[in-house]
C-alpha cells in the first residue's frame with residue numbers, strides 16, 4: 001500500500017501509525033499539499049487532499065475515517081484498534097472524534113496564521129480558532145486517565161493514537177499557544193513516544 005501525506009498531517013500520521021500497529025507494510029509519499037507536489041497528490045485524489053491510501057490492487061481510499069474503517073475491517077481480530085462494540089467502542093470513537101475536531105482546528109490555524117500572507121490575516125477568526133483548540137485540548141486532557149492508556153487495556157489503541165497526535169501537534173506547531181495545563185495529555189504523549197511508529201513520525205515544522 002502507498003500512503004500519501006506528510007507526518008505534519010495529523011490525519012495521514014494517524015493512518016501511518018495505525019498501519020504500523022496493525023503490522024502492515026506501507027510505503028510513504030510525504031508530499032506537501034501546496035506547491036508543485038500538490039499536482040502529484042491530485043493525480044491520486046482529484047481534490048488534492050491527504051491522506052490518500054492506494055491499496056495493493058490500485059484502489060484509492062480517501063478520508064481518514066473511511067481509510068481506518070477499511071483497515072479495521074480487513075485486520076485479523078487481534079490486530080484491530082477499535083473495540084468491537086458497546087460503551088467501549090462508543091467512548092473510543094468519541095476520543096477519536098474530539099481529537100479529530102481539535103486536529104482540524106490546528107490545521108485550520110496553520111492555514112490562517114502560517115500560510116496566509118500576514119496582510120490577509122483575520123484576527124477575530126484566528127482568536128476563534130485558538131479558543132477552539134484550547135477547548136479541544138482541554139476536553140482531551142479530561143478524557144485521558146491518570147495512568148495507563150485511553151483504551152483501558154495494556155496497549156495503546158485507536159483513541160490513544162488520535163489523542164496523542166493532536167496533543168503533540170499543538171505543542172510542536174504552536175508552542176506559544178496557551179492551551180492550559182495538560183499533565184495527563186503530556187503523560188500520554190510521553191508514553192506514546194515509547195512506540196517507534198509514534199516517535200519516528202513526530203512532525204517537523
Ligand SMILES: N[C@@H](CCC(=O)N[C@@H](CS)C(=O)NCC(=O)O)C(=O)O
Nearest residue numbers: 009010011033049050051063064107
Ligand atoms: N476530513 C479529512 C481532512 C483531511 C485534511 O484536512 N487534510 C489536509 C492536510 S492535514 C489537506 O489535505 N489539506 C489540503 C486541502 O484540504 O486542500 C480527513 O480526515 O481525511
